[in-house]
Amino acid sequence: MGRSNSRIAVLSGKGGTGKTLISVNLSAVADDAVYVDCDVEEPNGHIFLKPEWTGNMTVAAKLPIVDKGLCTGCRECIDFCRFNALAFIARRVVVFENVCHSCGGCSIVCPEKAISEYDNPIGEIKSGWSDEIKIYSGITDIGVESGVPVNRKLLEEVRKEKGMVILDCPPGSSCSVMESIRDSDYCILVAEPSIFGAHNLRMVHQLVMKMGKPFGAILNKCDDGEDPSRRYCNENNIRIIGRIPFDMELGRLNSNGKVAVRENGKYSAMFKEIFVTLMSEVNCETASDT
Structure with a gap:
């Protein structure tokens, strides 16, 4: 779908909102994207993308x-x-x-x-390929107090990559999250349609505001009921890039470690539409900066 020299960070206020679902599927519809699993304490992007690892690096702390x-x-x-x-x-x-x-x-x-x-x-960094997607993933050794040094080294390695880079950030708003989005051009805030989802959305919204990053939201597991996260976006002028419906088939594919856009044309069309909207937002931000 075209090549863009942009670094897109995908983050959420807690785990389980669909951050990795969105990251891997956007990577798959973006042609030759680079996917980076920044959750170095519990990476799971490889479960979906099933890469062939070609590189390995030990990370050490002084x-x-x-x-x-x-x-x-x-x-x-x-x-x-x-x-x-x-x-x-x-x-x-x-x-x-x-x-x-x-x-x-x-x-x-x-x-x-x-x-x-x-x-x-204190950990390691792996790199490899899943079809057309270049993949980087870090993992912190068990017992190490902080994953920040591994995260920092991972991002240092990725800095040399050109084109579209999608950063699958750790959940929450910790130091590792701030490290992950520091060099990003645009942030996607992922949230669920619940009171707790809106609360966690507010947390990452405040973080990207403090760091001066442009952003938009993707709402996951949406249905016809009340949506506090959508209301929060409307009240705070947050652009909603896409809404992913509550879908049993999508949930089944995700639970089985499948990349949905590779399994079903319906999901491929949905994520391509989200990607086009995302690129429009990113290009507008880039134009305004110049």
Whole structure:
């Protein structure tokens, strides 16, 4: 459907709203799109796209190690650390690795050069293909406190890609979400037609407003009943890019890990229509920026 040099972030206030459903199907109708699974703590885009992996990269974080022979116990490093990752216990510096943010500051301020750093593996990044879709996916190792370093490295790798990039963001509004949408050109806010859906929509709406990102909404699982999320969009002048109906067949395909647009022409037409509307919005934003 044509090539666009745009980075589209798809986000929602909670999991289960259809964020990945929308991301993988928009990627499939966008010809040669790049799909990026930014939910590095629980990625699931590969369940649908079933890629052939061709690349793998280990992600490591820098952690401090203290040379006891050089350390004089001056506590300069401890005073510097704002995350309380260092403490002076039993006349030696102890490192609490789980709360270290890998800033490297302790090694810089140490007057005796007693602190060096080592690479601690915390996750991996995979890349591959699903038909015409280039795929990137990150995964954080079990027990690692934060997925932000893996997410950051994933986005660094994707930065070299040209054309349409669709970022399937983590749910919520955490640091990982902010990292995922930082370089995006446009954000899609996904919501369900319920009171809780409207509440979570408001949460991500406030986030993209604070970050100054252009955005629109896609409402999922819509029926003929009351729709608080649609009302929230109307009250806050949020453009509704598309409404996906509550559909048992679509739900079945999604539950079975299928890309709907590859299985049924009806869904292909629906997501193509949403994609055309999305590109119109993105192009308008691009034109207004220039």
